[in-house]
Amino acid sequence: MNEAEKLEIMRHSASHVMAEAILSMFPDAKFAIGPAIENGFYYDFELPRSLSPDDLPVIENKMSEIIKANLPFTRKELTKEEAKKLFANQPYKLELIEDIADEKVGIYQQGKFVDLCRGPHISSTGEIKAFKLMSIAGAYWRGDEHNAMLQRVYGIAFGSKQELDEYLTKIEEAKKRDHRKLGKDLDLFLIPEEIGGGLVIYTPKGGRIRTAVEDFWRKEHFANGYEILYTPHIGLSKLWETSGHLGFYKENMYSPITIDEQDYYLKPMNCPFHILAYKSRIRSYRELPLRWAELGTVYRYEMSGVLSGLMRVRGFTQDDAHIFCTPEQMNAEISEVLRFLLFMLDTFGFPKYKVYLSTRPKDAVGEQQKWEDAQNALRHVIDENKLEYHVDEGGGAFYGPKIDIKIEDALGREWQATTIQFDFNLPERFNMTYVGADGKEHQPYMIHRALLGSWERFFGLLIEHYAGAFPVWLSPVQVKIIPVSDRHNEHARKLEKEFKTQGIRVEVDDRSERMNQKIRQAQLEKIPYMVIIGDKEIAENTVSVRRRSGEQLPTQPLAAFIETVCKEIANKS
């Protein structure tokens, strides 16, 4: 057994210890499940009253007593009938017993607490070396919102107090990179209450970053055989009926706007518009594949409880594209999309992401064979690129299989960014066709893809990834000019012009403050380059450059420095 497995067992045992502590406080507690999770454990309970954060230290103390008593974990096997008697007052356990296929079930006991459990467990409670209860949350029984809401207590547990403290420190550090905090500190974006939850304003600095990313995005899309479309924000109800969105997506759409007695809906997706562009005339196989992209702003109703900074909003801009191709082209197109995606992720320096392949769900549209072919194509390109991936069997959309890529935020939560989805539904619904070499009509393959996902979420991930210290090409201010005293302001303005002419984003700090204060300010703003201008520099027509890292570059002619910065911007470093 390796360390990770041992730790997992200990964490699982810690959840039982917590359950015992809860039982001593609430003899009528009903117990649901209590597994080990990453870094810790949780247990779900139904209790006579709501727990509050003040309860956590009390529970912790009881747990410590149980751990100190070093009670042994003992395992027994019972028949299902015996188990049902034992757990007669535990409805959730009874339900679990029903679902166990074997005739025998395992139970574990430590102290006064007996739990239905497969195990394994540590031999006695004293083996739990370091733990801490972290939070209380609501959780639906079996994760189904139609079921009762239980109270879940999350805890963490480690092999030593030191490791636990290290983990807590790590969380504190991670909170410092939270995009919501940095967004405020660096003045990148706002989500003002006044306009409503999940609706974002980009301030000038956030706007600069977005522009840099979009410019790059457009250039690369044109270079990679895409054309760019612009489509409206609203469309007639008829359009959304044809697309099926009013049938299967209505709960995510905003109420209609009525104009001239016709209903218009805010778009939750861009696809119907792209399809209409496709259908504007007869298409020949000769013009396929068509790769049509759009930075399309969509609006989706998200439940109030799920909104979260930039990661989960109600209005967002997808870096969307639809690829229409023949069956013969499908494999090459998918391969190309993945290559393009990996290039993008690499450009932004994301080393860590998880790939998910989602396959055919039960209720699916489209021919079985098409699904198989599409799934194989997706699987093939993942293998081709030697990516590790997880298969989500039956997790595909009803209209096609997909590859999703998830990226972790600072706190280790995964957010879906990329999605590459086949669609066997819309070509059918919109009766899309192309004329083949045989002179007959055929239905094209349709692939939706968003590489960055949405600008909002991607920006959030980007902020956290760089901890706000963006590489030069993305930095909203690339160079801060710092005059040593007021009499150097005029020269600083001249330099500013020079930098701007060269396309470098620059600001002059001409406040009547000391140089040290201006440097400090620029450091806090995480500006990559500071250019200090004093008597010496003006006399020699040079610049003194300080990097964000604190590193001091040798005094150099302005032209040389401009060249360095331009090169860095061009290299995206």
Added chain:
RNA sequence: GCCCACAUAGCUCAGUCGGUAGAGCGCAUUCUUGGUAAGAAUGAGGUCAUCGGUUCGAAUCCGAUUGUGGGCUCCA
């Protein structure tokens, strides 16, 4: 939407037992004109999220609403 918590100046936060509000940063003005992470003084700035209740009196206690955070469900 559901569970728990939180909401005080532009930002970060104090505010004890219910007696009508404070700091630092930032901002404005003035002084200072400096050499690689904080020069100084003065000043402005608050319906204590909103609405209602309890009370002689509410930032403080209670309720509702809105928003935010952590989860659940859902998703780019």
